[in-house]
Amino acid sequence: MRRAAQGMLATIALALLTAPSSLARVYLTQDQALALAFPAPASVQRRTLYLDAAQAARAGREAGGAVETRVVPYYVGTAEGRPVGYAYFDTHLVRTLPETIMVLLAADGRIRRIDILSFDEPEDYKPTERWLQQFPGRGPGDELSLNGGIHALTGATLSARAVTQAARRVVALHRLFVAPFPPPSGPAPGKGDGAPPGAPGAVRP
Template sequence: MKHISLFFLIFLALPLSAKLLILPAEAMQKNYGPEATISEENLLLTNAQAQKIQQESKTKLSTNIVKVFKATKNSTTLGYGILINEKVRSKNAVVLYVISDESTLKSIEIVAFNEPMEYLPSKKWVLQLSSTGDVPNTTGATMSAKNIIDGSKKALAIYKEMLKGK
């Protein structure tokens, strides 16, 4: 039932033409294993928090509402997933940034992609970005790649401001 309600929430939040690639809870389970408990919540950022996150990430937030997934096992936090929904060219992409409890980018999961699939960044490129643990500045990047890099910066700044150590 939980997966069904999550699917409808995502379905309502995305334009009807979205190509859903994976459910966020499934992506979290894939990263933290079947024994992990995945919970979700919406965070409402204050204007001050949003401004601090924008300064830290050097990117603009499109909303003050952030969907966060948390993976736990035996009351221990394993990590978080932060869902970012941003326009790439003319349509939205939804990406889940999985951040470990060591404050590193563990994985990047493209949840839904509205642009033509040939614009979808390759899995190899996404894996390379998430395996470095650092988000590089990129010049001349395609819009999809820039979107993912900017999203990574936002997700890490949200984690630092709202979730780390809490």
């Protein structure tokens, strides 16, 4: 009996410890976020950017933080045959638990909006809509750092830092490898150089 009771307590303790990650607060699904980003009659196409180690390191240097993933899916919204924006979904840790955000870029590569899709940390640490309004209009060459161009968020410094770093990461990846026009240093690897679909730096549907 005592052994059974101890086993039950251990099970309950494990459930309590794992509850925060299994009960994620979801504010928007990916489909809902894309509908906000690209309302009708715009169409949306999913594409994937493939990076090699050197390209990931290059993006990390520009973003001021490591780019750990080598496969970056993103979504292109088009209207009348022309791009109207690019949506990237970024999942990252805040303190010990993850959040997922959408960074929507305008056709010129500047941030149009940032939405929080899910946030597993306590609600008190969630970035506010007012704080997120600092990002629209910022893009390559603009100051995107806490206490620089972006004001800190009182009581939620780690949350603010995580969102800011994600925004920097997306802007850097887009400018270097996705933007229609190459950066001043030369053409983006894999675009216009004959790289086959799936090669490092290449973009494919």
